Amino acid sequence: MLEVSRLECVRGERSLFAGVGFRLDGGEMLYLQGRNGSGKTSLLRILCGLAQPAAGEIRWRGTTIDTLGEDYRRELCYLGHHNAIKEELTPLENLLASARLADEALDEGAALEALEMVGLAGREDLACRYLSQGQKRRVALARLVNERRALWILDEPYVALDAAAIELVAGLLGAHLQRGGLVVLTTHQAVDVAAGTVRQLRLG
Amino acid sequence: MLKLVHAIISRDLRLAMRRRADIVSALFFFIIVVSLFPLGVGPEPELLRKLAPGVLWVAALLATMLSLPRLFADDHRDGTLEQLALAPQPLGLIVLGKVVAHWLVSGLPLALLAPVLGLQFDLSSDALWVLSSTLLIGTPALSGIGAIGAALTLGVRGGGVLLSLLVLPLYIPVLIFGAGAVDATVTGLGAQAHLSLLGALTLGGVFFAPWPTAAALRIALD
Numbered sequence: 065m066l067e068v069s070r071l072e073c074v075r076g077e078r079s080l081f082a083g084v085g086f087r088l089d090g091g092e093m094l095y096l097q098g099r100n101g102s103g104k105t106s107l108l109r110i111l112c113g114l115a116q117p118a119a120g121e122i123r124w125r126g127t128t129i130d131t132l133g134e135d136y137r138r139e140l141c142y143l144g145h146h147n148a149i150k151e152e153l154t155p156l157e158n159l160l161a162s163a164r165l166a167d168e169a170l171d172e173g174a175a176l177e178a179l180e181m182v183g184l185a186g187r188e189d190l191a192c193r194y195l196s197q198g199q200k201r202r203v204a205l206a207r208l209v210n211e212r213r214a215l216w217i218l219d220e221p222y223v224a225l226d227a228a229a230i231e232l233v234a235g236l237l238g239a240h241l242q243r244g245g246l247v248v249l250t251t252h253q254a255v256d257v258a259a260g261t262v263r264q265l266r267l268g
Numbered sequence: 269m270l271k272l273v274h275a276i277i278s279r280d281l282r283l284a285m286r287r288r289a290d291i292v293s294a295l296f297f298f299i300i301v302v303s304l305f306p307l308g309v310g311p312e313p314e315l316l317r318k319l320a321p322g323v324l325w326v327a328a329l330l331a332t333m334l335s336l337p338r339l340f341a342d343d344h345r346d347g348t349l350e351q352l353a354l355a356p357q358p359l360g361l362i363v364l365g366k367v368v369a370h371w372l373v374s375g376l377p378l379a380l381l382a383p384v385l386g387l388q389f390d391l392s393s394d395a396l397w398v399l400s401s402t403l404l405i406g407t408p409a410l411s412g413i414g415a416i417g418a419a420l421t422l423g424v425r426g427g428g429v430l431l432s433l434l435v436l437p438l439y440i441p442v443l444i445f446g447a448g449a450v451d452a453t454v455t456g457l458g459a460q461a462h463l464s465l466l467g468a469l470t471l472g473g474v475f476f477a478p479w480p481t482a483a484a485l486r487i488a489l490d
Contacts (some may be wrong), residue, residue: 146347
């Protein structure tokens with residue numbers, strides 16, 4: 065479904081990586097590894113279409129993602145380095161707002177359930193600026209609970225999480241792979257998902 | 269598509285309401301700058317009437333400039349802008365929503381406040397009425413054109429000053445026709461022509477500016 069060939073990324077004068085290629089089908093997860101500064105985040109941003117590669121192409125269901133445009137973004141869920149949550153809003157408002165902006169139907173009941181699942185019950189009505197780093201990350205990850213898009217691209221999803229939350233995320237990833245979804249992620253922690261095939265790619 | 273624009277407007281308004289200090293400080297800036305002029309040039313009604321349109325409009329431009337740098341900067345910093353750029357709709361529509369929301373919290377209060385401040389300049393009720401309408405019609409153009417500048421200077425060090433240098437010259441037509449309309453009313457010529465041109469600038473500014481803005485945002489994100 066996702067085919068990447070001869071991808072090259074140049075930052076400033078320096079080539080971060082070149083000739084990167086892989087193929088990912090439904091139910092498969094790509095575990096992207098590499099030391100700091102090897103271009104993991106850059107690769108993920110290129111895969112999303114946020115950044116342009118210096119060379120190479122990315123195809124989704126056989127068509128390049130530049131041609132697909134909005135149709136590709138409709139099947140893509142990206143969780144970046146930043147949590148993309150608004151400090152002034154409550155976790156519930158954040159979740160509902162991001163669903164509305166992504167053109168997804170999410171009612172309040174489902175949103176509350178998702179927050180409860182990531183362990184934020186009782187914090188729904190507290191502005192996010194009063195939450196800890198780990199709790200903020202949990203708000204961001206609550207998006208994944210009801211996420212049914214095919215391709216998940218996750219940049220360091222485990223950062224700032226405790227052991228229980230890591231297990232929870234691994235569970236969400238496993239369920240997604242079982243539904244036939246695709247995952248590309250970077251992390252410095254060991255990943256342990258129950259279902260699906262895990263492929264590895266090392267940069268640098 | 270309208271649903272998306274509505275979603276972004278309601279989100280931005282809610283954020284603005286949680287951060288009321290920003291809105292209030294821009295409004296007080298407007299009030300203070302306008303009020304300094306009668307104090308500075310002395311209480312001659314003839315002179316003040318002549319100065320009023322220009323002073324009020326220039327103060328409105330400057331007050332708008334105050335809130336512009338934050339139009340995209342906050343979303344850029346917390347990663348929300350990336351998510352908006354990945355939304356399955358044109359980024360231009362999202363920008364349109366943000367421009368409308370920006371106008372509702374910056375331009376609209378200025379237009380409502382202007383008649384009260386105009387009293388200090390001994391403007392007639394006719395002129396006050398026209399002044400308020402010019403601001404009402406003209407300030408959306410300020411938000412629209414300003415969005416292009418805000419997107420181009422996103423993530424640039426010292427972007428605030430650069431933004432002013434970039435955007436203020438582009439505000440000149442709005443200033444000329446806005447202040448001109450009030451002048452024309454004071455001298456008895458009628459403001460019709462000025463108001464039409466101002467309306468055209470606003471339509472152009474609000475509906476065409478989001479697209480170059482979206483392009484500039486994509487470059488800033490790359």
